[in-house]
Amino acid sequence: MSEDYRGMWENLGLDLVAHDALLEVLGTGYGDIYLAQNDRPEGMGYFDFVMSEVHGLRIKELMDEKAAGRKVIGSFCVFVPEEIVRATDATLVGLCTGADFATDEVETLLPRNTCALIKSAFGFKLGKACPYLESADMIVGENTCDGKKKSYEIFNELVPNLYVMDLPQVKSVEGRALLKAEYLRFKEAVEQLTGVTIDAERLKSGIEIVNNKRKAIHRLTGLRKADPVPISGLDALLANQISFYDDPVRFTESVNKMCDELEQRIEKKEGVFSEKTPRILISGCPMAVPNWKLPWIIETSGAVIVGEESCVGERGARNLTDDSRDTVEELMEAIVDRYFQVDCAIFTPNPDRLEHIVEMARHYKADGVIHYGLQFCQPYLMEAMPVEKALEEKNIPTLRIDTDYSMEDVGQLKTRVEAFIELIK
Ligand code: BJ8
Secondary structure, X not given: OOOOOHHHHHHXXXXXXXXXXXXXXXXXXXXXXXXXOOOOOOOHHHHHHHHHOOOOHHHHHHHHHHHOOOOEEEEOOOOOOHHHHHOOOOEEEEXXXXXXXXXXXXOOOOOOOOOHXXXXXXXXXXXXXXXXXXXXXXXXXXXOOHHHHHHHHHHOOOOOOEEEEXXXXXXXXXXXXXXHHHHHHHHHHHHHHHOOOOOHHHHHHHHHHHHHHHHHHHHHHHHOOOOOOOOOHHHHHHHHHHOOOOOHHHXXXXXXXXXXXXXXXXXXXXXXXOOOOOEEEEEEOOOOOOOOXXXXXXXXXXXXXXXXXXXXXXXXXXXXOOOOOOOHHHHHHHHHHHHOOOOOOOOOOOHHHHHHHHHHHHHOOOOEEEEEEEOOOHHHHHHHHHHHHHHHHOOOOXXXXXXXXXXXXXXXXXXXXXXHHHHHX
């Protein structure tokens, strides 16, 4: 890290000893998984830098924004509309949920058979190790799966500023009406927090910033269709993960710059893996930083990941918001339309997701799909079976993996992944 941030972390109330231990593990894991890769694009240097400063310089920037009167809003889900937050000049950040932390303490509040993602959110709060959580002026929870919904009742006692957004579970007229009502209520809450009234100009500008970020991500994902693939799945995942933390305008520029480089690589037929390397699509639960276990296993077992059907991936970024409307009411309708297309497994029934996975497998020319479910995640584990059936009907080989954040099953997972890769070769 370029500076000593200990004073800043102390002021945020972090437990410096626990936080040091976290950074140590993160740094080692990053070196072993990311920096050990060969032939990475030069453009990844920016993302390496962001990761090295993810608890340092980026937090300092957020603190500077706060000192200038701007607000920081933390979120656990891609249903929280960043366009509305941006329209008030506030910043939306994803909150840490990708690693086990303070698990013993967490299990005094939550059942052991809660998914690792929810436990992680609690662990970072109880262990006082997430500077994003501590710098947030508002933390948004959402009624998605039962685990999240019920755990927010308990989380509410741990943080002073939790805002819970209700969400539909059915893609019906009534479901859309609920989403719209909740987005209007959220808009009012953000206006109240920031003291900024959202007019059409502000909302259009918020939509533009977020659309540009998503367009850059689309550009990056589109380039992964090439064979040889110009960027590893691990690196593409990292860019997606960083999209939840970084300044959106700077992030967009950095991704586009890297895409220029990747286009040149494709032209020269340069890849990170040789041509005809087996191509894998990952589908399932979101992978938040630093959840790199399964991609790392796949890409060190002779295959390359060419796409992620995930909220940290295409499910979260694929749709844009129509910015051609003129009034706040019309633009809010466009935002509702955009988010109502997100096909999270909490929806019932959820046929769009099955179709989308098949479409992605074809589009990215995947030789096989690995469905990734976090243990105890009912929505994704239940949906894994129809996903497998839909893919196999189209003769697309599928492997279902259920795991958590521990490293205990790495050997076993590697054996299964290697066997699957042999099969699809
Ligand atoms: S829109 S996927 S980010 S809810 S893994 S906590 S589902 S038990 S994360 Fe998600 Fe929003 Fe949906 Fe996306 Fe529950 Fe499953 Fe845990 Fe999960």
